Amino acid sequence: MDTAHIPDLITPAIPVFVITVIAEALWVKKLRAEAGATVKGHTWKDTLASLAMGLGSVAVGVGWKGVAFAGYAALYHLTPLRMGSGLVAWVLLFFLEDLCYYAFHRVHHESRFFWASHVVHHSSQHYNLSTALRQTWTPMTGWVFWAPLALLGFSPAMIVTQQAVSLLYQYWIHTEAIHRMPRPFEWLFNTPSHHRAHHASNPVYLDTNYAGILIIWDRLFGTFTPEVERPIYGLVKNLTTYNPVRIAFHEYGNILRDAARPGSLGQRLSYVFRNPAWKPQGASPPEAPPPVEVAHPSP
Template sequence: MDMSHIPDLITPAIPVFVITIIAEALWVKRQRAEAGVTLKGHTWKDTLASISMGLGSVAVGVGWKVVAFAGYAGLYHLTPLRMGSGPWAWVLLFFLEDLCYYAFHRVHHESRLFWASHVVHHSSQHYNLSTAVRQTWTPMTGWVFWVPLALLGFSPEMIVTQQAVSLLYQYWIHTEAIHRLPRPVEWLFNTPSHHRAHHASNAVYLDTNYAGILIIWDRLFGTFTPEVERPVYGLTKNLSTYNPVRIAFHEFAAIARDVARPGPLGQRLGYVFRNPAWKPKTAQAPEAPPPVEAAHPSP
């Protein structure tokens, strides 16, 4: 397939990513020096690791985009439905694609096999624009979530364009430089405040705020949590490496180790598909026995 027919909004934006990452790092450094603002900021090792992950993701995406686009095209030609390409089709696609992203994002947090791909994006203990480009090298787990759009009759070109619009929108919300936006914006859209909570490892924030562009899906489906306490960024068990290869594949390796353990098939499948925090009952700490009441002599 000729790649020239596949819309690409991400690659032309790479220079903007680089410029804004540098500008943000300089701004945070100045804020710290002048006002002692407690922002997490950048460290050069972490930022370089994020940029390396982003460049690797772009490289993998060159080939994967062809496969994904071909899959959408095949389904599009199978369905009798046609949504057209008029303004109302784009409006409907905006909402439906964002709902598909919500489903994609939620499953990638709640099922370990999918989390193994997505965990890359959450592996930094910093929160800045470079975190936005810390992307997976295994995007194959996401394709199925946008299949309904092709079956509804949206053209492959429209689907991948709207996917790119969503990713570009999500770039700017990875920052501590913006505190809160006006209330109507915070109520309708995903914002830096909402997404900071999503990237936090605080117990109150876990598995919340899956939004792409619109926060309304989280409000509707009960997964919304406002930013109420200072976020602690990263994983519940953080990595101690900046090696891009280990960042990209560490959770897949952990799944393989768990599956190799002795145990029934159900347990092995649980390690693969259940919640990333799931453990079989035999691996959980036993509950403490109830206290024994002291015996009292009969009167």
């Protein structure tokens, strides 16, 4: 399929991403120097790794978005439903696409097969705007979660446009520079505070706050946790590499290694598809980091 006719809101935003990453790094450096704020800020190795993952994701997306768009188009032509392109259709799509994202995000945390793709985004031990750019090189696991929108009669162009809107919204919430938004906003929308908790490896925060734009799905389905103690960013067992290829594919290798261990077929499949923390009965779980008090710089 010719991808030239597929709506693209991400590529034109790349200069904005670069400028704001640099601006945030300079601002945090100044803040730490003046007030001793307890933020990690940026390290050049981590930031470069995140940028490399982002560029790789864009490169993969050049081919994949055509395949995904063709899949949505095939389903759209199979269904007799047509939602149109008026204001009501866009409002409805806004809520339904965000619900699809919640389902996508939750499954990609709670099933190891899907986590192998999404773990890339959580692999940094820092939390800043460059972390938002640390995206997967294997986006193929996500397509099925938005497929129902095409069957409901939303045009493929509308679906990919709203997906891009959601992705752009989520960029600004990857920062420690903003402590809290006004309370009504915090209650309805995903915010830096909510998403900091999501990126943390503290036991209290694991498998929570899956929101895209609206935090209401987490509140509704019981997966919401407020930011109460200072987040410790990264994985329960962190990577020790900045190599983009290893960041992109390390969990697939771990799955293959575990699935090859002696055991029943059920145990092997459990290593692949159950929760990433799953271990056979009697195995010791990984040690979790201790809780610490929350502290963030004022906006």
